[in-house]
Amino acid sequence: MGEALGVAVLGAGHMGADHVRRLDRVVSGARVAAVADPDADRARAAGGDLPGCTLHTDALAALDAPGVEAVLIASPAEAHEAALLGCFERGLPVLCEKPLAPDARGALRLAEAEAASGGRLARVGFMRRYDPEYQALKELLDGGKLGRPLMLHCTHRNVSSPPHFTSEMLIGSSVSHEIDAARWLLGEEIDAVTVLRPRSTAHAPQGLRDPQFVVMETSGGVLVDVEIYVNSGFGYQVRCEAVCEGGSARIGEDHAMVVHSAAGAGQEIAQDYLTRFAEAYDTEVRDWVAAVRAGGPADGPSVWDGYVASVVAEAGIASLNSGARVPVRLAPKPGIYA
Numbered sequence: 119m120g121e122a123l124g125v126a127v128l129g130a131g132h133m134g135a136d137h138v139r140r141l142d143r144v145v146s147g148a149r150v151a152a153v154a155d156p157d158a159d160r161a162r163a164a165g166g167d168l169p170g171c172t173l174h175t176d177a178l179a180a181l182d183a184p185g186v187e188a189v190l191i192a193s194p195a196e197a198h199e200a201a202l203l204g205c206f207e208r209g210l211p212v213l214c215e216k217p218l219a220p221d222a223r224g225a226l227r228l229a230e231a232e233a234a235s236g237g238r239l240a241r242v243g244f245m246r247r248y249d250p251e252y253q254a255l256k257e258l259l260d261g262g263k264l265g266r267p268l269m270l271h272c273t274h275r276n277v278s279s280p281p282h283f284t285s286e287m288l289i290g291s292s293v294s295h296e297i298d299a300a301r302w303l304l305g306e307e308i309d310a311v312t313v314l315r316p317r318s319t320a321h322a323p324q325g326l327r328d329p330q331f332v333v334m335e336t337s338g339g340v341l342v343d344v345e346i347y348v349n350s351g352f353g354y355q356v357r358c359e360a361v362c363e364g365g366s367a368r369i370g371e372d373h374a375m376v377v378h379s380a381a382g383a384g385q386e387i388a389q390d391y392l393t394r395f396a397e398a399y400d401t402e403v404r405d406w407v408a409a410v411r412a413g414g415p416a417d418g419p420s421v422w423d424g425y426v427a428s429v430v431a432e433a434g435i436a437s438l439n440s441g442a443r444v445p446v447r448l449a450p451k452p453g454i455y456a
């Protein structure tokens with residue numbers, strides 16, 4: 119391995135371009151060796167000025183480009199499986215944006231393929247695990263000071279949804295973060311999901327079921343509720359309150375400066391995830407680069423975590439469409455994820 123880890127970034131859209139910037143300017147010990155996007159202009163805009171960085175319209179070609187030692191996948195979910203399989207075949211360590219795959223069957227194929235490759239090569243980009251507030255909440259819950267957790271109340275609001283967003287993606291793409299965060303915070307699996315459907319906002323595109331109210335039941339009897347509202351129109355808000363036997367703890371309150379004037383009191387509200395979770399993305403990528411340089415991403419959110427999130431999301435989508443409570447059924451866990 120060279121002085122700085124050579125990373126190929128696949129996908130140069132919102133997340134990919136931001137990860138290129140992060141690898142180039144924020145994270146030490148890494149350099150961008152290749153950028154791939156079928157949209158050549160996007161690849162050029164993200165990586166065209168970086169010394170030693172080759173540009174590609176074919177993602178698999180980027181895996182074989184000179185100096186590539188690791189891969190960051192930021193293409194749409196539909197493209198993750200081919201890219202991850204390409205990494206597994208070549209033994210390349212990889213950080214893949216969430217969701218791992220568009221459906222649970224694809225996610226399971228990936229867990230089986232990684233297990234067959236002989237060891238863990240991939241992490242999934244559930245960046246909330248690297249957010250200082252989420253980490254503080256986990257430390258508090260793990261420490262047991264508040265007693266056993268009984269409920270998590272979660273809020274997840276976006277200003278607006280991208281044009282391709284479907285009602286199913288509110289769960290499969292957005293709530294996938296709460297699914298992973300709840301499993302990680304509580305150390306429990308999710309056994310069943312019920313999705314309730316309030317009337318939709320007039321500000322959502324025609325036919326989009328927005329907001330939705332997701333209720334998850336864990337193996338230990340904790341109830342996790344999530345308000346997902348992706349066309350709130352006013353801000354990006356991610357909150358979580360843990361209610362425990364001996365108290366409660368809340369994260370994600372708007373922590374900007376409070377300004378008082380003749381017009382009243384006010385505070386800026388983050389408008390997107392790149393602002394709200396800037397530090398989490400930096401820490402996520404910094405930690406991954408350090409782990410790869412030290413020999414491999416043996417910890418962090420795994421392909422199995424990505425698979426479980428997909429199964430829970432699929433149960434949620436079934437509940438969204440039927441109105442029924444849907445149990446979660448997981449495949450046997452391959453030994454590498456023990």
Ligand SMILES: NC(=O)C1=CN([C@@H]2O[C@H](COP(=O)(O)OP(=O)(O)OC[C@H]3O[C@@H](n4cnc5c(N)ncnc54)[C@H](O)[C@@H]3O)[C@@H](O)[C@H]2O)C=CC1
Pocket residue numbers: 128129130131132133134154155156157160177192193194195197215216217243244245291391
């Ligand atoms: N962790 C987080 O908070 C967030 C994660 N994401 C995830 O990041 C991924 C990308 O999302 P965005 O950047 O918002 O999408 P985007 O649509 O802005 O960018 C995706 C880019 O991938 C390119 N692309 C399409 N097929 C490709 C392929 N086969 N190989 C390489 N590139 C390909 C597209 O041309 C486009 O430039 C998704 O998995 C999404 O769920 C997105 C937003 C936030």
Ligand SMILES: O=C1[C@@H](O)[C@H](O)[C@@H](O)[C@H](O)[C@H]1O
Pocket residue numbers: 276291292295348391
């Ligand atoms: O991952 C993300 C997006 O894909 C998703 O669409 C948003 O709802 C989330 O807030 C963001 O973190």
